Amino acid sequence: MSKRLLAEFLGTFWLVFGGCGAAVLAAAFPDLGIGFVGVALAFGLTVLTMAFAVGGISGGHFNPAVSVGMAVAGRFDAKDLVPYVVVQLIGAVVASTLLYLIVSGKADFADIGSFATNGYGGASPGQYGLGSALIIEFVLTFMFLMIILGSTHGRVPAGFAPIAIGLGLTLIHLISIPVTNTSVNPARSTGPALFVGGVALQQLWLFWVAPIAGAAVAGLVHKALLEKD
Numbered sequence: 001m002s003k004r005l006l007a008e009f010l011g012t013f014w015l016v017f018g019g020c021g022a023a024v025l026a027a028a029f030p031d032l033g034i035g036f037v038g039v040a041l042a043f044g045l046t047v048l049t050m051a052f053a054v055g056g057i058s059g060g061h062f063n064p065a066v067s068v069g070m071a072v073a074g075r076f077d078a079k080d081l082v083p084y085v086v087v088q089l090i091g092a093v094v095a096s097t098l099l100y101l102i103v104s105g106k107a108d109f110a111d112i113g114s115f116a117t118n119g120y121g122g123a124s125p126g127q128y129g130l131g132s133a134l135i136i137e138f139v140l141t142f143m144f145l146m147i148i149l150g151s152t153h154g155r156v157p158a159g160f161a162p163i164a165i166g167l168g169l170t171l172i173h174l175i176s177i178p179v180t181n182t183s184v185n186p187a188r189s190t191g192p193a194l195f196v197g198g199v200a201l202q203q204l205w206l207f208w209v210a211p212i213a214g215a216a217v218a219g220l221v222h223k224a225l226l227e228k229d
Contacts, residue, residue, distance in 0.1 A: 001080070005087045007058035011050040012091030015062050016191050019043035020116040021099055023181075040173035043182070048166025055162060063185040064088055065211035069145040072219030073227070075152075085187075092191030100195050117192045117200040118183040118207045126178035133180045134210050140172045141184045141214030142221075149222040183207040184214075 022042035026034045034042075051060040059076065061067045064085040070076035096115075103112055117123070120133035128136075144165075150156065151164040169184075176182045183189040189207035193200040 001083070004058040004080075005083055007054035008061060008084055009087045009091040009094075011047075011054055011058070011060060011062035012088040012187055013095045014050050015043070015046040015185070016092045016095035016188050017098060018046035019188070020096070020192055021102075023116040024099055024103060024112075036177045037174065039177065040170045040182075043173050044166040044168075044170030047169050048162050051162030051165055058084075060162070060165075062088065062091075062187075063211075064187055064208075065141050065185060065215040066145065066148060068212050069141075069149070069215030069219040072216045073145075073149055073223045074219075075149065088187040089190060092187040093194060096191035096195055099192075112195060114181075114200075115192045115196050116181065117196050118181045118189045119199060119203050120180060120206065121203075123199050123203060124179060125181055128179045130206070133206055136176050136179050137183055137207065137210035138214040138217075140176055140182075141211040142218045144168055144172060144184055145215045145218035146222060149218065150226070153227075180207070184211050186211055 019042050022034060023039045027039050047062065050062065054060065061070065061084060067076060067081055067084045071078045071081055100112060103109065120128060120130050147168040148165055151161040172184055173182045186208040189204060193204045
């Protein structure tokens with residue numbers, strides 16, 4: 001179990017440090033910013049690389065919603081859920097702490113701004129409201145779990161799942177960055193929100209409720225409709 005938890009810590013750390021780091025440090029860099037497409041690729045690549053690196057040890061969840069969805073689908077022992085979520089949160093917070101130390105070292109640093117936090121209404125990049133945020137986070141997490149459950153099934157050729165999952169997360173970000181800055185991962189949302197506070201923390205509930213609900217429904221649907229040959 002200790003090796004599995006370490007793998008989950010490393011994977012979640014890399015997801016937040018790489019994905020949120022790309023958003024905070026590189027997305028709007030003067031004249032050479034990587035933009036939404038670059039940030040979407042960064043998130044997808046973090047999952048793809050760590051799924052190959054440590055996914056064989058822990059299952060490569062790196063996301064409390066994924067752990068819940070896998071447990072509901074019967075692919076993950078529910079007794080391990082709390083330890084997984086705890087280390088995922090720790091990984092996200094450690095990554096956010098290091099990003100804060102990097103950002104605050106800039107010569108003209110004044111404040112950390114939005115710090116890649118998720119939000120709706122005034123905190124949404126495109127000013128999308130609560131209803132839009134709930135729908136898109138639920139639907140995209142549902143589809144993310146369907147991709148994960150399908151690509152890791154025994155009937156699928158082994159070894160290719162990280163590619164499908166990483167590309168799936170990239171597509172999810174391409175769709176939803178303008179709406180919520182894309183969560184589909186409560187740990188990813190929590191780490192940056194702790195440093196920003198205010199509205200980011202007030203709205204954090206949505207980025208726990210919607211992804212976990214979407215993942216749980218996906219687990220039920222896959223188990224009931226797609227698991228049996």
